[in-house]
Amino acid sequence: MYEPRNDVVTPHSSERYEIALNTSAGRVTTAVDVPTAFVPVTAIVPLMRRLGEEAHALEEARSLESGQARSCQKGCAACCRMLVPLSPPEAFTLREFAQSLPCDQQERIAARLAQAKSVLLAHELWNQLVELAESSQSPEDDMLEPINQAYYALRIPCPFLENDLCSIYHERPAACRELLVTSPAQQCQDMAKNPVAPIPVPVRIGSVLGLLWGELTSTPPRLIPLPIALDWAEQHKKMSHRSWQGTQLFDAALNTVWRFLSQTFQQSGNTPSANERTV
Numbered sequence: 056m057y058e059p060r061n062d063v064v065t066p067h068s069s070e071r072y073e074i075a076l077n078t079s080a081g082r083v084t085t086a087v088d089v090p091t092a093f094v095p096v097t098a099i100v101p102l103m104r105r106l107g108e109e110a111h112a113l114e115e116a117r118s119l120e121s122g123q124a125r126s127c128q129k130g131c132a133a134c135c136r137m138l139v140p141l142s143p144p145e146a147f148t149l150r151e152f153a154q155s156l157p158c159d160q161q162e163r164i165a166a167r168l169a170q171a172k173s174v175l176l177a178h179e180l181w182n183q184l185v186e187l188a189e190s191s192q193s194p195e196d197d198m199l200e201p202i203n204q205a206y207y208a209l210r211i212p213c214p215f216l217e218n219d220l221c222s223i224y225h226e227r228p229a230a231c232r233e234l235l236v237t238s239p240a241q242q243c244q245d246m247a248k249n250p251v252a253p254i255p256v257p258v259r260i261g262s263v264l265g266l267l268w269g270e271l272t273s274t275p276p277r278l279i280p281l282p283i284a285l286d287w288a289e290q291h292k293k294m295s296h297r298s299w300q301g302t303q304l305f306d307a308a309l310n311t312v313w314r315f316l317s318q319t320f321q322q323s324g325n326t327p328s329a330n331e332r333t334v
């Protein structure tokens with residue numbers, strides 16, 4: 056556990072980390088610049104998403120080699136009607152980003168969020184989403200599944216969707232980045248009835264960031280449903296002002312990734328080779 060501070064210092068310098076991660080899809084090697092100053096947890100969200108995307112790209116390449124090309128294309132937004140979970144660091148990042156948008160775009164997002172809320176309230180799902188985000192226990196799959204199904208049945212377009220395009224594409228949550236399929240796109244029109252073939256995800260960055268936040272704040276790992284993420288981040292914004300030394304934060308995040316990968320290897324019965332981090 057690292058000692059948090061309540062003041063955030065603008066990072067002036069960084070250290071370059073060479074990372075080697077052994078995933079089920081192969082070895083990811085990359086370099087990232089990590090701030091050395093005290094930073095909020097949001098500072099490492101882009102770094103972690105990049106790691107996740109590089110690992111996922113290996114799985115996609117493997118899938119392509121076996122003749123299974125990705126069928127997801129720009130303008131296909133069928134999966135943007137599913138319930139997207141965010142880790143707390145991502146919810147804070149999304150709030151900051153949403154507040155930086157032009158006023159008219161903020162107003163459009165607010166209108167769509169209000170519309171989604173009224174549908175969810177009418178179907179008695181809104182309070183369940185709030186309870187999920189505030190729960191003092193980690194969500195179990197058997198509790199999440201009926202909520203996911205009920206939400207998907209309503210086919211509520213994501214409030215960030217505009218003309219079937221993601222209006223926050225470069226800031227979209229890790230869960231959105233991780234859903235890629237090789238099955239025909241039309242099968243995604245009704246994923247409750249049609250089988251879809253997702254490209255495996257070597258490391259779920261949303262889960263990693265959720266675990267990391269739980270460790271940093273001594274709270275249970277939690278997932279924030281996207282329709283309430285901005286509200287949740289606003290209500291907990293004091294926590295988002297806490298800061299940690301960037302390099303220690305990144306070390307803690309990498310440890311969480313390595314634990315996540317070890318569990319994946321254990322579940323598959325394989326032995327992981329060593330992961331490395333050098334400065």
Ligand code: SF4
Nearest residue numbers: 135213215216221231
């Ligand atoms: S954030 Fe973007 S990619 Fe994710 S569900 Fe919403 S519109 Fe789709």
